[in-house]
Amino acid sequence: MDAQDTPTGQQSIRSSPLSRSAALATTGAVVGINYLKHYGRRAMGGTGSTSILHEENAKAVYRTFSELKGGPLKLAQMLSIDKNLLPEAYAREFSQAQYSAPPLSYPLVARTFRREFGKDPLDLFDTFSQEAKQGASIGQVHQATRGDQQFAVKVQYPGVADSLKNDLRLVKPLALRILGLKESDVAPYFTEVESRLIEETDYKRELASSVQLSNASRHLKNVRFPNYHPEFSSAKILTMEWIDGVPLDRFADGDADQASRDQIGQALWDFYHHQIHTLKVFHADPHPGNFLVSDGNLCVLDFGCTKALEEKFYHLQFQFLDPVLIDDDARLITALESLNVIRADDDADFRDQIVALCRDSLRLVARPFRSETFDFGDAEFMQAIYDLGMESQKNEIIRNPRGSRGSPHTIYVNRTYFGLYSLLARLRANVRTHLIPPGV
Amino acid sequence: MELSERIIEHYSNHLREHGHPPRSVFRFCKELEITESEFFRTFGSLEAVESELWRAMIERVIGSVSAGPEWESFGARQRTLAFLFAFLEASLDVRSLLLARRELFRPLCRTHAITGFAHAHKRFTADVIAKGQETNEVAERGAIAAVYPEVFLTHLLAVIEFHLADTSAGFERTDAFVEKSVNLAFDLIRVQAVDSAFDLVRFLLPRR
Numbered sequence: 001m002d003a004q005d006t007p008t009g010q011q012s013i014r015s016s017p018l019s020r021s022a023a024l025a026t027t028g029a030v031v032g033i034n035y036l037k038h039y040g041r042r043a044m045g046g047t048g049s050t051s052i053l054h055e056e057n058a059k060a061v062y063r064t065f066s067e068l069k070g071g072p073l074k075l076a077q078m079l080s081i082d083k084n085l086l087p088e089a090y091a092r093e094f095s096q097a098q099y100s101a102p103p104l105s106y107p108l109v110a111r112t113f114r115r116e117f118g119k120d121p122l123d124l125f126d127t128f129s130q131e132a133k134q135g136a137s138i139g140q141v142h143q144a145t146r147g148d149q150q151f152a153v154k155v156q157y158p159g160v161a162d163s164l165k166n167d168l169r170l171v172k173p174l175a176l177r178i179l180g181l182k183e184s185d186v187a188p189y190f191t192e193v194e195s196r197l198i199e200e201t202d203y204k205r206e207l208a209s210s211v212q213l214s215n216a217s218r219h220l221k222n223v224r225f226p227n228y229h230p231e232f233s234s235a236k237i238l239t240m241e242w243i244d245g246v247p248l249d250r251f252a253d254g255d256a257d258q259a260s261r262d263q264i265g266q267a268l269w270d271f272y273h274h275q276i277h278t279l280k281v282f283h284a285d286p287h288p289g290n291f292l293v294s295d296g297n298l299c300v301l302d303f304g305c306t307k308a309l310e311e312k313f314y315h316l317q318f319q320f321l322d323p324v325l326i327d328d329d330a331r332l333i334t335a336l337e338s339l340n341v342i343r344a345d346d347d348a349d350f351r352d353q354i355v356a357l358c359r360d361s362l363r364l365v366a367r368p369f370r371s372e373t374f375d376f377g378d379a380e381f382m383q384a385i386y387d388l389g390m391e392s393q394k395n396e397i398i399r400n401p402r403g404s405r406g407s408p409h410t411i412y413v414n415r416t417y418f419g420l421y422s423l424l425a426r427l428r429a430n431v432r433t434h435l436i437p438p439g440v
Numbered sequence: 441m442e443l444s445e446r447i448i449e450h451y452s453n454h455l456r457e458h459g460h461p462p463r464s465v466f467r468f469c470k471e472l473e474i475t476e477s478e479f480f481r482t483f484g485s486l487e488a489v490e491s492e493l494w495r496a497m498i499e500r501v502i503g504s505v506s507a508g509p510e511w512e513s514f515g516a517r518q519r520t521l522a523f524l525f526a527f528l529e530a531s532l533d534v535r536s537l538l539l540a541r542r543e544l545f546r547p548l549c550r551t552h553a554i555t556g557f558a559h560a561h562k563r564f565t566a567d568v569i570a571k572g573q574e575t576n577e578v579a580e581r582g583a584i585a586a587v588y589p590e591v592f593l594t595h596l597l598a599v600i601e602f603h604l605a606d607t608s609a610g611f612e613r614t615d616a617f618v619e620k621s622v623n624l625a626f627d628l629i630r631v632q633a634v635d636s637a638f639d640l641v642r643f644l645l646p647r648r
Contacts, residue, residue, distance in 0.1 A: 104619065105517070105518060105521045105619060105622075105623075106510075106514075106518055107514075107518055107521035107522040107524075107525050108521060108525065108615060108618075108619050110510075110522075110525075111525040111528075111529070111615065114529070115610060120508075122509065122510070130510075130513075130518075157616075158610075158612040158613075158615040158616050158619075159608060159612040159613050159615065159616045162608055162612065162613065
């Protein structure tokens, strides 16, 4: 349930596969022109550095992806997070990553109800808003009442699963070419992204994981969850308790005092830590639209995208939080090998470069874990994280690693931590962060 | 059951089973065990039976949708959408008939056999347009407004065509097509762009 200010006044969206193909073809053309410029520079005697070319192409692709919304944007995000391709614009776009389509008409909402329940909305509820109250990532939210209960009813756009699959198919070859990757290298990532996106279109699954995760996290301080109503839910319709509150981004950008910012930030941090390090199943979409602030509580609304961590992967991934490991060459190399970031057949020089790169980024990313409290209001820290992304974007070793590296599960962990850090930075919250993850 | 209903029912069963209309009134009457004069007292031809079949179907949809509790609160756009979705729901019962008689509904070469269907739909559209002018969803365009029913009928036929070709689960793609095309249609008949375009075309038309 991503809050949007106006469900009606939205930007243009490429809606038909045909026009989406057209948008992608435009990118193709721009990329082509950039190559021409590149060879032009060379012909004129300039150096025509390939890194400039990559940068221009990445920008062109990114622009198109953000126009497309939906599947391609999410895909671009995930690939770019994982490849550490984080242009600064990316951070801004991150918060707009949602499938924004014109709102569904009421007759179509009613038709979806008839198809799912065999009944009209007014047969199930006493009142039902004809207009959508909010847009959601792949649907929209209506407000309904029954007796003295208020409900938020999320209705999915028809054919959205179809359109996601189509988007991914259209975008895959292009993304591969432009990000300079080989099909075989990224196949596991694509499979991972696709299966997660398709899962998001099944509201039955979302209901089950929402109920499960919210019950397992209910004891956390200042964290609240809506009650879910399976009796009014199906694969395309999800009904939960209506909560009045302020969307997290509006709260963060508003004039809240430092104490309440810290309180919400702490709740957010605790919520993610409880999930990742205790439950080992987490809400993998830390988008500001998925949270509301209500009476000093953080309300978590959307469990569409959850990711379970296998015990083995969890230990491999979070061994890097061990402060001793980073400075210990032998252990760091073993750890990177265990995650397939470096491989036994890499030559020494290449290995040294990768290890150095990883050490720098780990130092930075793990910084909040190193102290008792951490001030995410520190603009330098977030800037350093973005800069790290920019730098590695230009780095040939990271752009063109030999063969497949890392683990596909890392995408969601990285995406989640990046999202969490961005939200906390936006909140300018000071958070008690110190923890030793269990079992490390 | 009245004779006319029996004739229509038998006619549609024949279509479903054979995929084509009965060859002659004589054979049709034999199958139904009625005399030809009984038939001709009710319908002038087999084509007239077919026409009545489709007219009755669309009238049922219009009747049921406009009797809904929310109908009065709907504007023109919502009425159009509600009608089309109800039509799609009703057409599930006659999908095999529609598939058998697909060529009758080709948007651009409409046949005589759906005249009654077309008339019923145009009357319905005229009401919707009148409602739309009341709610300012439809611009007053004098004589041009007279072609709206024709345009909407062509749109309905395009929806049927799309629906028959649709293989998506639950025909969700048809829903999306209806939603998006109706939105576009109402955007067009509301805004000035069409008037300006029409003005330009009229200006460019060859003079005598």
